[in-house]
Amino acid sequence: xxxxxxxxxxxxxxxxxxxxxxxxxxxxxxxxxxxxxxxxxxxxxxxxxxxxxxxxxxxxxxxxxxxxxxxxxxxxxxxxxxxxxxxxxxxxxxxxxxxxxxxxxxxxxxxxxxxxxxxxxxxxxxxxxxxxxxxxxxxxxxxxxxxxxxxxxxxxxxxxxxxxxxxxxxxxxxxxxxxxxxxxxxxxxxxxxxxxxxxxxxxxxxxxxxxxxxxxxxxxxxxxxxxxxxxxxxxxxxxxxxxxxxxxxxxxxxxxxxxxxxxxxxxxxxxxxxxxxxxxxxxxxxxxxxxxxxxxxxxxxxxxxxxxxxxxxxxxxxxxxxxxxxxxxxxxxxxxxxxxxxxxxxxxxxxxxxxxxxxxxxxxxxxxxxxxxxxxxxxxxxxxxxxxxxxxxxxxxxxxxxxxxxxxxxxxxxxxxxxxxxxxxxxxxxxxxxxxxxxxxxxxxxxxxxxxxxxxxxxxxxxxxxxxxxxxxxxxxxxxxxxxxxxxxxxxxxxxxxxxxxxxxxxxxxxxxxxxxxxxxxxxxxxxxxxxxxxxxxxxxxxxxxxxxxxxxxxxxxxxxxxxxxxxxxxxxxxxxxxxxxxxxxxxxxxxx
RNA sequence: GCGGAAGUAGCUCAGUUGGUUAGAGCGUCGCCCUGUCACGGCGAAGGUCGCGGGUUCGAGCCCCGUCUUUCGCGCCA
Numbered sequence: 001x002x003x004x005x006x007x008x009x010x011x012x013x014x015x016x017x018x019x020x021x022x023x024x025x026x027x028x029x030x031x032x033x034x035x036x037x038x039x040x041x042x043x044x045x046x047x048x049x050x051x052x053x054x055x056x057x058x059x060x061x062x063x064x065x066x067x068x069x070x071x072x073x074x075x076x077x078x079x080x081x082x083x084x085x086x087x088x089x090x091x092x093x094x095x096x097x098x099x100x101x102x103x104x105x106x107x108x109x110x111x112x113x114x115x116x117x118x119x120x121x122x123x124x125x126x127x128x129x130x131x132x133x134x135x136x137x138x139x140x141x142x143x144x145x146x147x148x149x150x151x152x153x154x155x156x157x158x159x160x161x162x163x164x165x166x167x168x169x170x171x172x173x174x175x176x177x178x179x180x181x182x183x184x185x186x187x188x189x190x191x192x193x194x195x196x197x198x199x200x201x202x203x204x205x206x207x208x209x210x211x212x213x214x215x216x217x218x219x220x221x222x223x224x225x226x227x228x229x230x231x232x233x234x235x236x237x238x239x240x241x242x243x244x245x246x247x248x249x250x251x252x253x254x255x256x257x258x259x260x261x262x263x264x265x266x267x268x269x270x271x272x273x274x275x276x277x278x279x280x281x282x283x284x285x286x287x288x289x290x291x292x293x294x295x296x297x298x299x300x301x302x303x304x305x306x307x308x309x310x311x312x313x314x315x316x317x318x319x320x321x322x323x324x325x326x327x328x329x330x331x332x333x334x335x336x337x338x339x340x341x342x343x344x345x346x347x348x349x350x351x352x353x354x355x356x357x358x359x360x361x362x363x364x365x366x367x368x369x370x371x372x373x374x375x376x377x378x379x380x381x382x383x384x385x386x387x388x389x390x391x392x393x394x395x396x397x398x399x400x401x402x403x404x405x406x407x408x409x410x411x412x413x414x415x416x417x418x419x420x421x422x423x424x425x426x427x428x429x430x431x432x433x434x435x436x437x438x439x440x441x442x443x444x445x446x447x448x449x450x451x452x453x454x455x456x457x458x459x460x461x462x463x464x465x466x467x468x469x470x471x472x473x474x475x476x477x478x479x480x481x482x483x484x485x486x487x488x489x490x491x492x493x494x495x496x497x498x499x500x501x502x503x504x505x506x507x508x509x510x511x512x513x514x515x516x517x518x519x520x521x522x523x524x525x526x527x528x529x530x531x532x533x534x535x536x537x538x539x540x541x542x543x544x545x546x547x548x549x550x551x552x553x554x555x556x557x558x559x560x561x562x563x564x565x566x567x568x569x570x571x572x573x574x575x576x577x578x579x580x581x582x583x584x585x586x587x588x589x590x591x592x593x
Numbered sequence: 594g595c596g597g598a599a600g601u602a603g604c605u606c607a608g609u610u611g612g613u614u615a616g617a618g619c620g621u622c623g624c625c626c627u628g629u630c631a632c633g634g635c636g637a638a639g640g641u642c643g644c645g646g647g648u649u650c651g652a653g654c655c656c657c658g659u660c661u662u663u664c665g666c667g668c669c670a
Binding site: 030032033034035036037038039041050052054055067068081082084085087089090093110111112113114116117120121122123124125174177178179197198200222224225226227228230350450451452453454455456457562563564 | 597600603604605619620621625626627628629630631632633661662663664665667668669670
């Protein structure tokens with residue numbers, strides 16, 4: 001008795017099935033009609049099989065009718081392809097199914113975007129017809145990789161003794177951090193739930209509750225504008241927390257999980273075994289970024305003394321007027337041509353910079369060419385060349401000012417040089433832990449110090465540091481894991497002392513009463529025996545993006561929203577009914593337009 | 594909120610210095626074709642050049658406004 005729809009999957013039949021009868025169901029991927037003989041590539045989730053019909057077959061009439069993306073059921077016999085017509089590029093390429101019957105299960109209207117082929121299509125079309133987009137090979141494969149990555153991570157975490165807990169989705173708004181999504185309460189007029197930006201407080205409460213080694217593939221919700229590497233609305237994290245651990249314990253626990261994950265899914269790429277730990281301040285100075293791409297070998301250095309008192313009056317003047325001014329050098333191996341240096345200079349100007357000073361060394365100009373070399377003279381130029389380890393054929397770019405103002409631009413210049421000079425090995429994954437993040441930063445907007453990152457992280461030096469140290473020099477047990485220039489994880493050892501927590505917030509202008517009110521659950525929990533604990537969260541979307549080599553999160557997400565945070569397929573968000581609003585005690589106050 | 598880029602057939606795009614009837618490929622429809630796998634050949638249908646205004650004898654092209662999409666900035670503890 002044959003199954004109603006299929007005896008085999010479309011990717012399944014091989015030479016050893018020749019002679020068998022088979023029943024396949026799937027989508028018509030492509031039709032090639034030669035008049036007398038007609039080929040249909042039949043596709044399902046598992047693969048593709050060539051179906052053949054000719055005028056002798058009772059299926060021929062229906063075969064002539066079918067069009068791309070119709071769903072059909074084919075009965076037929078598996079036979080070898082005639083010698084010379086085998087397709088070595090297809091797993092099923094040695095065989096074909098000679099159709100004796102074709103039943104149309106479902107027709108397709110003219111396609112708004114073709115499933116066959118992989119050209120780019122407008123995002124709104126792709127998102128509105130996401131179910132078609134998802135049929136396409138690359139996206140279909142990416143989504144399956146994502147599913148396997150999530151499954152792998154879940155397995156790996158279980159294997160090393162972590163326990164998966166689900167935390168609430170309807171929860172309280174958190175005053176720090178991103179903008180919340182709010183959900184109105186029907187029972188409590190005028191009150192709202194918030195969707196969690198992360199299960200941060202819940203996982204810490206789990207530790208206080210005596211559980212250990214929590215993890216969750218957790219949905220997180222943030223109402224912020226998106227980027228190519230940041231989805232609007234919702235995203236997933238591999239969230240974890242452990243009790244009685246140090247920062248080193250967390251690295252030792254999670255580094256193997258991540259290395260093994262990439263090792264499993266790297267394909268033809270390589271995974272750099274060395275995972276350095278780089279203090280935040282050092283990362284800024286060497287790479288101009290707190291998420292450096294270590295595949296790029298360029299490292300910057302300060303060369304301030306070579307410009308102090310020099311004939312390059314712009315830099316010399318800045319240095320003389322402000323002791324905090326530095327000059328950083330960005331070496332560009334093999335960049336020693338005027339054309340390249342000028343191109344970098346115009347790029348800098350397009351970034352709103354006055355320009356990008358440079359020296360380059362070439363045959364006949366071994367002492368250094370370019371306006372800066374002329375202005376500072378041969379000795380200083382040579383000193384820079386020696387310090388940076390450069391030679392003929394190389395160039396070096398310079399930025400000056402207060403590092404906190406220009407480091408980001410310097411980092412962008414480093415990235416661009418690496419790209420232009422082809423210094424980045426695209427087939428490698430290079431990881432690092434960035435450690436010792438600053439605890440506080442100065443908020444120009446609020447004219448006060450504010451948390452640089454997670455307010456629940458433990459300041460290094462504890463409450464003593466908060467009492468005695470210049471707050472802007474305090475570091476936190478706060479760390480990121482980066483890969484190829486992306487932040488893939490962020491975490492910290494938490495502050496589990498209520499006094500330290502109150503003091504930490506006090507520095508940012510929050511009273512004890514405000515802390516108790518806004519973080520009541522946590523504050524109360526810490527009164528009753530909180531274990532030292534810490535954890536981190538990996539961005540699942542970014543991990544998958546890196547693994548499949550996608551440059552946009554929409555390529556690895558099933559049903560993403562567009563940049564305006566709309567779901568074009570489902571038509572969300574949508575207007576509520578008057579009844580819904582009445583029950584929720586809400587009257588709309590819409591902007592005029 | 595701000596800045597860059599884009600918007601021409603169902604889809605991807607071309608369209609010269611402003612000048613006749615806005616083109617191609619894919620797809621669709623019709624005819625032909627017995628070994629293709631991006632099949633091939635012939636033919637047809639399909640257009641408010643995002644929208645509104647302006648300049649001009651004449652605008653897809655120039656100007657102004659506006660909308661949409663996208664990338665970035667702000668934002669994202």
